[in-house]
Amino acid sequence: MKIPISIKINGREYNVEVKSNELLLNVLREKFGLLGAKYGCGIGECGACTVLLNGRAILSCLTLAVSVNGQEITTIEGLSDGSKLHPLQESFIEEGAIQCGFCTPGMILSAKALIDEKPEPTNNEIKEAIRGNVCRCTGYVNIITAIKAGAKKIKRSEK
Amino acid sequence: MNDTKYIGIEFNYYRPESLKAVLEKLKEDGSKILAGGTDLLVRIKTDMEKPKNIVEITGVKELSVLETNNELIIGAVVKLFEIEKNDTIRKMYPSLYEAVKSIGGKQIRNMATLTGNLCNASPGADSAPPLIVLGANVEIKTLNEKSEIARRLIPLEDFFTGPGKTILGAKEILTKVIVPKPQENTGSAFKKIARVNLDISKISCAVFLERKERVIKEIRIAVGAAAATPVRAYQTEKALTGKEYDLTKIQKNLALIESDISPITDVRSTAEYRKEVAPILLKDTLKLAWERAGGEVLI
Ligand SMILES: Cc1cc2nc3c(=O)[nH]c(=O)nc-3n(C[C@@H](O)[C@@H](O)[C@H](O)COP(=O)(O)OP(=O)(O)OC[C@H]3O[C@@H](n4cnc5c(N)ncnc54)[C@H](O)[C@@H]3O)c2cc1C
Numbered sequence: 001m002k003i004p005i006s007i008k009i010n011g012r013e014y015n016v017e018v019k020s021n022e023l024l025l026n027v028l029r030e031k032f033g034l035l036g037a038k039y040g041c042g043i044g045e046c047g048a049c050t051v052l053l054n055g056r057a058i059l060s061c062l063t064l065a066v067s068v069n070g071q072e073i074t075t076i077e078g079l080s081d082g083s084k085l086h087p088l089q090e091s092f093i094e095e096g097a098i099q100c101g102f103c104t105p106g107m108i109l110s111a112k113a114l115i116d117e118k119p120e121p122t123n124n125e126i127k128e129a130i131r132g133n134v135c136r137c138t139g140y141v142n143i144i145t146a147i148k149a150g151a152k153k154i155k156r157s158e159k
Numbered sequence: 160m161n162d163t164k165y166i167g168i169e170f171n172y173y174r175p176e177s178l179k180a181v182l183e184k185l186k187e188d189g190s191k192i193l194a195g196g197t198d199l200l201v202r203i204k205t206d207m208e209k210p211k212n213i214v215e216i217t218g219v220k221e222l223s224v225l226e227t228n229n230e231l232i233i234g235a236v237v238k239l240f241e242i243e244k245n246d247t248i249r250k251m252y253p254s255l256y257e258a259v260k261s262i263g264g265k266q267i268r269n270m271a272t273l274t275g276n277l278c279n280a281s282p283g284a285d286s287a288p289p290l291i292v293l294g295a296n297v298e299i300k301t302l303n304e305k306s307e308i309a310r311r312l313i314p315l316e317d318f319f320t321g322p323g324k325t326i327l328g329a330k331e332i333l334t335k336v337i338v339p340k341p342q343e344n345t346g347s348a349f350k351k352i353a354r355v356n357l358d359i360s361k362i363s364c365a366v367f368l369e370r371k372e373r374v375i376k377e378i379r380i381a382v383g384a385a386a387a388t389p390v391r392a393y394q395t396e397k398a399l400t401g402k403e404y405d406l407t408k409i410q411k412n413l414a415l416i417e418s419d420i421s422p423i424t425d426v427r428s429t430a431e432y433r434k435e436v437a438p439i440l441l442k443d444t445l446k447l448a449w450e451r452a453g454g455e456v457l458i
């Protein structure tokens with residue numbers, strides 16, 4: 001069964017046809033070439049496929065593409081302003097919060113959703129927000145530091 | 160290993176905007192309700208479910224009700240994050256808040272519904288024990304022979320019939336969960352033991368009690384992941400009712416919980432561990448509920 005849907009991805013409106021059993025993750029990667037969201041486990045455990053749906057972090061490996069008809073998706077590709085990185089992307093680099101980078105898009109999007117809601121998150125709030133994002137190489141200390149630093153940068157840039 | 164990258168089967172997809180249209184679709188064989196998908200899509204990917212029709216219910220407005228004025232009413236498409244964010248629920252139904260907050264990571268709670276957690280009927284579904292002790296009822300709807308919407312109301316406690324099994328027929332939908340307003344001098348709490356916090360429970364416990372001065376006037380206890388369904392601990396409840404709240408004196412009553420449950424050994428834990436830890440978990444949960452009922456804080 002093919003179904004026409006309209007979705008806004010990173011600020012742009014698209015009309016596409018998807019199959020009823022297609023996952024949002026695969027549509028983003030294969031139809032739109034947006035390779036930031038990763039396939040890790042496919043069953044909700046790792047968070048590598050995290051994207052924002054209307055500003056909230058969700059798992060694109062457990063979301064049918066048809067289900068997001070008429071809604072708004074943000075992927076990691078939507079964060080930078082041309083070649084200017086988003087403050088969270090900068091702080092992840094500066095704080096050494098990336099090694100292989102596989103978890104990073106999901107981590108940063110979870111962090112962005114948190115900071116949009118709570119501009120000055122505590123350590124516990126950060127841990128809570130990235131509880132569903134697994135990192136196998138960096139360890140979480142640098143990631144938490146990077147999220148705090150990113151939140152500060154965002155505040156400063158808004159002043 | 161299953162390939163969890165793609166969905167291997169084909170199905171039709173519908174997203175009706177009225178309850179009636181949902182119920183009409185459910186009359187077709189092989190139809191399956193989709194809410195947040197955090198259980199259903201995993202089950203489809205791992206070949207445990209092969210629906211012909213997926214009927215997504217998130218488009219039905221009346222199912223998004225969330226009311227806290229008198230009794231608490233939670234519609235079928237209300238997501239866990241909405242419950243977590245609701246101040247009235249956090250204050251008046253802390254056991255439910257604690258259970259919801261303990262489910263999965265943020266992404267899961269942004270997607271999953273409370274009703275889906277109940278309908279999936281895992282013996283360890285974290286939302287079940289608190290809702291059972293709070294005395295929740297569930298509203299179930301279906302179409303009768305005349306194609307009219309028929310409604311029944313069932314105590315949640317009678318809803319579960321086995322692992323993954325409920326009294327729901329294939330043509331029925333759970334439309335809302337209704338929880339009575341707790342009275343004065345009552346308190347409730349939920350605790351679970353899991354490998355890490357976001358994990359599925361090895362065992363969980365919810366307590367609701369009414370305090371009269373220093374006495375446990377009434378108590379309801381429910382345990383998750385310790386039997387084929389979430390269960391009430393009737394013997395323990397009976398032994399604790401009317402007792403003075405003195406943890407050393409009621410120690411042996413708390414131990415009765417071992418005979419109220421019938422745990423198995425599975426990937427998450429052993430039957431022995433579950434039995435061993437149950438009285439301790441109960442004690443911690445009871446303490447919290449007692450304090451919330453205005454009882455003296457004991458260390
Ligand atoms: C990584 C991960 C971690 C998790 N951690 C926990 C945890 O710690 N504790 C816990 O309890 N659970 C946990 N879960 C499971 C939890 O996410 C689900 O039980 C969730 O609440 C189900 O809701 P849903 O909206 O996603 O349901 P769906 O997957 O959409 O539906 C679940 C089932 O219920 C049926 N259904 C849904 N709504 C209705 C309705 N209104 N009427 C009739 N049938 C209906 C569907 O047909 C399906 O069979 C976890 C899941 C994942 C993937």
Ligand code: FES
Pocket residue numbers: 038039040041042043044045046047048049050059060061062
């Ligand atoms: S790929 Fe989606 S959670 Fe792992």
Ligand code: FES
Pocket residue numbers: 097098099100101102103104134135136137138
């Ligand atoms: S940087 Fe490799 S998984 Fe996190």
